[in-house]
Amino acid sequence: MAVRINRVYTRKGDDGTTGLVGGRRVSKDDPRVVAYGEVDELSSVIGLARSILCSAPYRRRVAAAKLDRALAEVQQELFDLGSELATDPRDARPQAIRIGPDHVTRLERRIDELQADLDPLSSFVLPGGGTAGSALHLARCVCRRAERAVVALVRSGGARPEVLRYLNRLSDLLFVEARWIAKKTGHREVLWEPGQRKNGT
Numbered sequence: 001m002a003v004r005i006n007r008v009y010t011r012k013g014d015d016g017t018t019g020l021v022g023g024r025r026v027s028k029d030d031p032r033v034v035a036y037g038e039v040d041e042l043s044s045v046i047g048l049a050r051s052i053l054c055s056a057p058y059r060r061r062v063a064a065a066k067l068d069r070a071l072a073e074v075q076q077e078l079f080d081l082g083s084e085l086a087t088d089p090r091d092a093r094p095q096a097i098r099i100g101p102d103h104v105t106r107l108e109r110r111i112d113e114l115q116a117d118l119d120p121l122s123s124f125v126l127p128g129g130g131t132a133g134s135a136l137h138l139a140r141c142v143c144r145r146a147e148r149a150v151v152a153l154v155r156s157g158g159a160r161p162e163v164l165r166y167l168n169r170l171s172d173l174l175f176v177e178a179r180w181i182a183k184k185t186g187h188r189e190v191l192w193e194p195g196q197r198k199n200g201t
Contacts, residue, residue: 021087031152035159036085038146039167043078045142046071049135053181058132063184067132067177070110074170077103081163085150089158099166107169114173114180123191125175129182136178143171 016028050071058064080097087096127137147167153159182189 021083024088031149031156032085032088032158035146035149035153036082038142038149039078039082039085042139042142042146043075043082045135045139046075046078049132049139050075052132052135058181058185061185063181064132067181070177074173077166081166084163085153085159098160098162100162104162104165104169107166107173111169111173111176114176118176118179118183121191123193125179126190126192127178128187128190129178130185130187132185133178133182133187136174136181140171140174140178143167143174147171 050068052058053064053068053071077099081099084092084096084098128134129137147164150159150164150167154161154164179189
């Protein structure tokens with residue numbers, strides 16, 4: 001599908017409204033706008049992680065290139081997902097691209113593949129693991145926030161449950177990817193130790 005964007009600003013949103021796919025105008029704090037805005041932010045954070053993977057000291061590592069390709073695919077899918085969220089169901093076209101069970105299954109396969117290369121956890125992981133790992137942990141948190149925003153839409157019938165399942169599984173994948181790239185680049189994983197005090201304080 002060809003998309004042409006000739007202008008960045010239109011002034012139509014100066015009144016606090018925005019246009020959905022199909023032409024309906026809604027408030028910029030409408031739950032639908034909040035939901036696809038969170039998905040947009042998620043894609044941006046994933047883009048940050050990809051930029052880190054393509055820069056020193058990661059760029060010459062096979063693992064980084066492999067992860068970058070996988071994240072690029074996710075970004076494409078998030079645009080499809082965001083487009084669906086930006087469309088009122090009453091205006092949805094039958095031929096529109098939709099996230100479905102196959103997308104969720106692919107994420108699950110990816111999780112299983114990477115998980116097989118990781119040690120079992122004995123506690124929660126503190127976010128970190130180098131700059132790439134940290135960026136992926138941040139993406140995971142934003143993904144959970146997007147998921148929470150979509151819950152309200154699904155509950156009201158404004159979004160399909162498949163969208164929620166995709167985001168739920170994606171947050172799991174981002175967690176596993178953060179652990180995996182940390183391991184592949186030699187960054188030690190730090191686990192939560194309940195009640196630990198540092199320096200005797």
